[in-house]
Amino acid sequence: MPTSTTTITTAAKPAKPAKAAQATKATTATANSEFGNLRPAVGRSLPQEYYVSSEWFQRDVKMYGATQWLLVDHVSKIPSAGDWFTYEFGSNSIIVVRNKEGEINAFYNVCRHRGSILCAEGSAGKTKTLTCAYHSWSYDLDGNLRPPRSMPEDFDKKANGLVRCHIRVYDGLIFINLAKGNPPDFDVLIGDLKPFLDLHELQNAKVAYSKKWIIDANWKLNVENFLECYHCRAAHPTYTAVHDAMKLLSFGAGAGSSDKAVTNSFEARMKEWEAETNAKGIFTGIVVDGVDSDFFRAAARIPIKDGYKSETRDGTPGSTLMGKFREFDGGQTGVSFNATATIIANNDFALMFRYTPIDTLKTELVVSWIVHKDAVEGQDYDVEKISAVWAITLDEDKTITQNNQKGIQSTAYQPGVYSTQEQRIADFTQWYINRLERFESETAADNTILIAKH
Ligand code: FES
Numbered sequence: 042m043p044t045s046t047t048t049i050t051t052a053a054k055p056a057k058p059a060k061a062a063q064a065t066k067a068t069t070a071t072a073n074s075e076f077g078n079l080r081p082a083v084g085r086s087l088p089q090e091y092y093v094s095s096e097w098f099q100r101d102v103k104m105y106g107a108t109q110w111l112l113v114d115h116v117s118k119i120p121s122a123g124d125w126f127t128y129e130f131g132s133n134s135i136i137v138v139r140n141k142e143g144e145i146n147a148f149y150n151v152c153r154h155r156g157s158i159l160c161a162e163g164s165a166g167k168t169k170t171l172t173c174a175y176h177s178w179s180y181d182l183d184g185n186l187r188p189p190r191s192m193p194e195d196f197d198k199k200a201n202g203l204v205r206c207h208i209r210v211y212d213g214l215i216f217i218n219l220a221k222g223n224p225p226d227f228d229v230l231i232g233d234l235k236p237f238l239d240l241h242e243l244q245n246a247k248v249a250y251s252k253k254w255i256i257d258a259n260w261k262l263n264v265e266n267f268l269e270c271y272h273c274r275a276a277h278p279t280y281t282a283v284h285d286a287m288k289l290l291s292f293g294a295g296a297g298s299s300d301k302a303v304t305n306s307f308e309a310r311m312k313e314w315e316a317e318t319n320a321k322g323i324f325t326g327i328v329v330d331g332v333d334s335d336f337f338r339a340a341a342r343i344p345i346k347d348g349y350k351s352e353t354r355d356g357t358p359g360s361t362l363m364g365k366f367r368e369f370d371g372g373q374t375g376v377s378f379n380a381t382a383t384i385i386a387n388n389d390f391a392l393m394f395r396y397t398p399i400d401t402l403k404t405e406l407v408v409s410w411i412v413h414k415d416a417v418e419g420q421d422y423d424v425e426k427i428s429a430v431w432a433i434t435l436d437e438d439k440t441i442t443q444n445n446q447k448g449i450q451s452t453a454y455q456p457g458v459y460s461t462q463e464q465r466i467a468d469f470t471q472w473y474i475n476r477l478e479r480f481e482s483e484t485a486a487d488n489t490i491l492i493a494k495h
Pocket residue numbers: 152153154155156157173174175176177178
């Protein structure tokens with residue numbers, strides 16, 4: 042079993058905000074971007090337009106879907122051949138389906154006849170064929186078109202299969218990407234996160250329970266709220282009762298959530314816990330991507346609170362041990378694949394967070410609680426017990442995030458200064474601008490080549 046002391050990756054280390062801004066200016070002077078005087082100030086929340094304008098929203102989803110691997114669900118949601126569900130992102134609906142060989146395919150939910158969707162958006166089911174209700178064109182589970190009626194003699198059936206969407210499955214987690222060309226490098230995404238995920242063996246697990254929230258707020262406000270715990274003391278009595286107070290100041294929203302001086306205040310306890318955990322043969326570490334990174338990943342193993350084995354209301358175990366754990370180490374693993382996809386794994390159960398932008402002022406959050414595949418409800422785990430802390434916390438988050446959106450829509454709103462416990466948001470807003478600018482500049486370059494060719 043691998044062991045390690047704390048490791049901070051330096052490949053894309055967090056930059057000091059002032060430096061990040063300079064670097065951005067220098068490298069993007071020729072980019073085809075239209076930020077103009079709306080370029081956000083470093084260390085402040087974004088200008089109003091970023092949270093309320095549908096034009097910005099369209100730019101966001103285009104960039105995000107093409108540049109990020111979107112975590113859509115756990116494989117246990119489609120356990121056997123023919124099981125499928127759809128996932129919607131921006132203007133795209135994707136069908137995720139298990140074929141006869143047990144592999145998972147992803148197709149754009151668009152009939153190759155005249156473009157109707159095949160499966161109702163937001164639905165799931167089991168089928169032998171994917172059939173369009175409009176004129177009954179039918180596709181097998183690998184997207185191949187079956188012979189349609191009354192087509193011209195020279196019709197090429199093979200050239201009219203469903204359009205594949207980029208898909209990867211890792212440790213039981215299904216990811217898709219909506220890039221038109223090559224997808225981002227999945228191995229790079231997973232590389233530094235592997236030792237964290239390997240501990241929990243999510244491929245040997247199942248979803249015990251899922252819950253959905255629809256939040257009337259821009260997706261970036263939801264992300265920002267998730268990336269800081271400055272609000273926790275006022276908003277989350279249940280959550281703060283379960284977590285060490287000093288830990289919440291330093292690592293309240295995971296790796297990189299506070300600035301270095303604040304984080305250092307927890308260093309002695311962190312080192313002590315890491316030594317105890319490493320002595321048990323269990324891995325510990327920290328990964329924090331910076332403002333110029335491709336994915337804005339973060340991962341860390343952090344103790345919950347003295348005497349707490351798991352993230353339940355009283356700290357007692359919520360289910361049977363998972364993965365490589367043979368005893369409780371009191372730690373919790375956070376793994377963010379990007380700003381909208383996070384796994385929080387205790388020793389005995391894990392949570393999968395999936396934020397999806399729905400509209401400028403609407404975001405969907407789906408959380409799935411994951412337990413060992415052999416765990417039996419009512420015997421090994423109780424849904425109420427494992428879900429209580431976060432179900433309560435996310436209800437509270439919905440309220441405060443919607444209130445944040447309402448206030449931002451006022452003519453009096455001005456970007457505000459982030460606290461030292463909101464370092465990860467300061468980084469996120471800079472990352473977002475950098476990524477958007479880079480993506481739009483690359484897309485503009487692609488278009489130039491296409492125009493030149495024709
Ligand atoms: S649009 Fe699907 S069969 Fe015609």
